[in-house]
Amino acid sequence: MSNSKYLKKIIIDRVNGDETIEVEDVTIEEARLTVYLNGEKIISMMCIPKDQEAHTIGFLMSENVITDISDVKEMKLSEDGLRVDIKAAVDTDSLQNLYKEKTLVSGCGGGVTGNVAGNLEIQFNQTNFVISPKVISDEVKKFYADSELYKLTGCVHKAMLFLEDETIITAEDIGRHNAIDKVVGKCKIDGLNTDKAVLFVSGRLSSEMVVKAVMHRIPIIVSRTAPTYLGVQTANTHGTTLIGFARGRKMNIYTHSGRVHD
């Protein structure tokens, strides 16, 4: 199993009422991935050490530190998988924003930090991309049917990009921000266009989750759980279609529902 290397076996005491038995259990690996940009350590991220390059690219592009994949000159992952060295042309202001103010975000996975604060002028998303509610419901169903690490550990978030040509890209991580950065990073590295895509996430939609979709010009974001009020406001302001509580054939459309019809 390709994911087995991220699963750690342990012995635990399983209590059931007055009975306790020793059993083998499995937990998910969590490690500190450190990113060196142009020779300087810029950040560490607690994550599943998987898809590290995609994670790094997705994060730096979410933060606008790297504005285009073509600005990446070189990327190298250390043998232990815990260090990414990347050489790239950077947006100096956005890189400074990473340090200017440390913002602790509410959503699993750290994520958008200095650059959430409206430092960036982001155009209102005007794309005419539309999708039917039926397709969304069908994809949500598949999304949960296929989440191996979650099933095994109960401790993993998943993100999926459903592209215009129905290509599906997925990523999993202990943090839902990381999962988004990883799935977006995979698309950027493969040169896939996310301007007409739907981002499915397993976690709640707090503002910084929405900001990631906004930053990457992803027009539609879908979760099976709830958004925050600021998440809704952020989506509304930037022309992003925000859908929550997508379960079965039901869903709540919070903003820009015009993109969802047959």
Place this chain on the structure above:
Amino acid sequence: MSNSKYLKKIIIDRVNGDETIEVEDVTIEEARLTVYLNGEKIISMMCIPKDQEAHTIGFLMSENVITDISDVKEMKLSEDGLRVDIKAAVDTDSLQNLYKEKTLVSGCGGGVTGNVAGNLEIQFNQTNFVISPKVISDEVKKFYADSELYKLTGCVHKAMLFLEDETIITAEDIGRHNAIDKVVGKCKIDGLNTDKAVLFVSGRLSSEMVVKAVMHRIPIIVSRTAPTYLGVQTANTHGTTLIGFARGRKMNIYTHSGRVHD
């Protein structure tokens, strides 16, 4: 209802199969709380702007920036509730660690940053505090029975401290880290001892959640969901009893199970 001010009413499109109706829905407020320590802006946190002082104290003590509540000379919350000004004697090294390295954590709510990296020498927890599995199960049941904001928004994490004298302190936030910082901060402000307490949390137990319990010398942490492998290792190293998947009369005890018996 005391919490109503954090609930924001919005109009949404509720889709059910081929039918769409416009309905009023409620979402949770999410705001950026900025902390000024001795006149300097040190951090912002995305959170529910509630219990801001407790949140600030809990966070700074989780980070070891403030080592004792008596070091706090003055604390003031701005009228809009989005800025806390605190004057306190600080641990300079720990304050520097907040900036030295930015670590994005995997758990909801940012939280432990520079100081998770083993910069601090923390004693192995040797407390002889014990609790029966029955009490844990009973408290887990109450814990979920009483989570108003979660019920209303589906977007809130909760933390509860069950003290030796059975005093119960609770806090809720969009971030599970924030919820822990808030509930610990409440105890510190009220001079309540958490050395013989059980911390109940609604979220997953990634390492930085466990580190908070370790930092505050809380001997037992209980969640209804899963820990990460690093979370288990962290608890094991520091003598913290880690319990996950606490549901009904069942629970998994991952570390130091000696504290759990009748």
